[in-house]
Amino acid sequence: MFFSIVIPTYNRLPILQKCLTALERQTLTDSKVTGYEIILVDDGSTDGTLDWVAQNQHQLPHVQTFAQEHQGPSAARNLGVQKAQGDTIIFIDSDLVVTEQFLQAHADALVKGKKQLGSDRLFTYGWVINTCNFENPTSEPYKITDYSAAYFATGNVAIAKKWLEQAGLFDTRFQLYGWEDLELGVRLKKLGLKLIKCPEAVGYHWHPPFNLEQLPRLIDREMQRGRMGVLFYEKHPTFDVKMMIQMTQLHRILWGLLSLGGTLNERTMAPLLQWLINQGKPQLALEIARIFLNWYNVKAVYQAYSDRHKQISIS
Template structure:
């Protein structure tokens, strides 16, 4: 039986210092066949030149160059051009273990009810690393927060069916919304029990952890407008600013006749 082609889609914006390490982690993968699509998202450093150099070095790499349009546009562009049946988004500064793709594909190929496979992970920088404490998956938990990082594996057809990553979600956490729309109407999720993903902490990623209340409110408004049916089912009403209190608060309001 022919093994499915896996397309690793790598958006890259000013990650010249890390891109080669990311690519080399993919090329060390125990799984074949693979292709790696590097989408240069209007970088102002020499990311494009490094990507083109890597494409000459590794036959599995293709490079797409686009004006700066944001990570969702870059991911969607790569997914559209991908020839693989299975997609792995991997940002241009992160790393994977050699066995991650193989173990994930094994699950996806044998269990058609599974839509998404991810793994344990660590966060790292020049000072060291620490395990990423990820919550176990359930739809009720997904309604309140995301526990699946963007570098999970899924079938391309499922991504296309939900319209890919939402390009108008410019206030952050676009991967959370992507998983909601892919999984809210069915499909299982498997987390592999080994560390297969290494998330690099940079100045850019650290800034993401301090998003403003304004962005958070805009994000919650966006999610409620787009997935109100999902939150009604899982939280008995809309997602609230204090996300963990959404369901009890909604139940109280419903009891008082205010919802």
């Protein structure tokens, strides 16, 4: 098999440098993988991403770059798939740093899965370990909070190109944050594809340590996710999707109670969060902040759903 690693990126040059360098250090131990290419799609970055790649092309022999105006990751991944020469696509994000065995692990899991299932209707999903360690991201151990129950997520997944094309690629209407990969996953599941977990294909997802200055962006992201969640539900109006996007009375009651109806928010909880950060526990502070972040998300879902139905009734 020949891998095409598709990476959308937008203003992430420092960690992207580590991402691409790690992908150039792959160790392939047998003939299952005949080669690989790295398809980097720049989604309108303004941080000199394309200039840096061009200046360091001699150190990045597998990298091909393509550029588009800022349209979001769905359009960027679709362009990457269209340009890919490989029969198998690997999606990762541009802030993911992988181990040297990454490609071989996906290849082994794909071959083993095909034998076990007696079919090639499958894809592999590797581990994604979150880390704040920029200098040495691959030193982070696996944590319970790194577990994901997602069926199809583009942080670390390998799938035959033909299944993506048959499913129809990503829906580019998902231009805000969230759900574009899980929505494609629903369509892949309808094609009968099976998820094969591949913990040996490890990627370390870097993000800066949590601080209070990030809260406005995180709140905005949750509100975007709520709006895109309604689009997800409109395409697939099932109870499973309602649970995923938190558009149920259960979620409304749960996060409403935990946040005391929004009384616990970015302002009232700021002293506690800052104290935890000062104690060297930014991750714990972030997990506590998720209480009101989820409340913002649930409110945004219901508001977007209400707005959508008002538009329909007017039209």
